[in-house]
Amino acid sequence: MKLIYAKDYNDLSRKAANILSAQVILHPRAVLGLATGSSPIGTYKQLIEWNKKQDVDFSKVTTVNLDEYVGLDPSNEQSYRYFMDNNFFNHININKANTNVPNGMAVDIEEECKRYDALINSIGGIDMQLLGIGNNGHIAFNEPDEAFEKTTHKVSLKPETIEANKRFFNNISDVPIFAITMGIKSIMQARSIVLIVNSNDKYDILKQSLFGPVTPSVPASILQMHSNLTVIYCCDKEL
Ligand code: GLP
Numbered sequence: 001m002k003l004i005y006a007k008d009y010n011d012l013s014r015k016a017a018n019i020l021s022a023q024v025i026l027h028p029r030a031v032l033g034l035a036t037g038s039s040p041i042g043t044y045k046q047l048i049e050w051n052k053k054q055d056v057d058f059s060k061v062t063t064v065n066l067d068e069y070v071g072l073d074p075s076n077e078q079s080y081r082y083f084m085d086n087n088f089f090n091h092i093n094i095n096k097a098n099t100n101v102p103n104g105m106a107v108d109i110e111e112e113c114k115r116y117d118a119l120i121n122s123i124g125g126i127d128m129q130l131l132g133i134g135n136n137g138h139i140a141f142n143e144p145d146e147a148f149e150k151t152t153h154k155v156s157l158k159p160e161t162i163e164a165n166k167r168f169f170n171n172i173s174d175v176p177i178f179a180i181t182m183g184i185k186s187i188m189q190a191r192s193i194v195l196i197v198n199s200n201d202k203y204d205i206l207k208q209s210l211f212g213p214v215t216p217s218v219p220a221s222i223l224q225m226h227s228n229l230t231v232i233y234c235c236d237k238e239l
Contacts, residue, residue, distance in 0.1 A: 080101055128191070
């Protein structure tokens with residue numbers, strides 16, 4: 001595990017963007033696993049800037065996103081497809097057909113989960129996975145549980161996750177209660193993982209995840225088992 005301390009959010013975003021762009025420069029056909037949430041926004045902004053300067057080229061890149069709310073269609077501003085289009089894809093030279101987000105509007109959610117896993121396999125898995133962490137230690141929408149869920153699945157969001165994510169919605173009652181999330185196996189099979197953490201509030205859960213017991217009650221703790229994990233964090237104290 002590589003632990004990189006960033007002095008502020010801008011520094012964190014530039015460091016993460018540097019690592020992602022190095023991946024794309026070295027492997028122009030890279031498969032990037034991407035995340036939503038407030039943490040990666042600065043990383044995407046930096047990558048957009050470098051793409052506009054032609055320092056990094058996304059034309060051959062494929063992306064797979066971690067998760068999507070069930071019941072929100074891509075035109076809904078709170079859907080993760082909308083987030084990705086507006087915060088990243090619409091501003092870079094990526095082929096939109098090569099960007100993938102689970103379909104939260106699928107009639108058969110179980111089928112959609114299977115389709116998503118098959119898709120990840122068919123593109124050869126993920127070269128580099130960008131991750132954030134939830135306040136309760138969730139990664140993607142893999143919530144604390146009694147076992148690690150391996151494959152893409154439908155999840156009931158925990159009250160604390162709904163509470164944390166309500167800031168993006170007008171009303172807490174508008175926050176979907178279900179999501180589709182990539183499973184722990186697909187995340188752990190990524191050849192490299194970059195976890196970004198930008199908040200003092202997440203210091204304790206990050207410490208527990210990286211140095212505490214590996215347990216499904218702290219989903220991010222599984223990342224300790226990954227052989228190529230980079231953690232970039234910005235908190236008042238160093239770990
Ligand atoms: C959501 C996403 C996660 C993300 C988490 C933290 O729950 N499903 O992938 O890591 O939010 O988000 P933020 O970066 O806004 O704290």
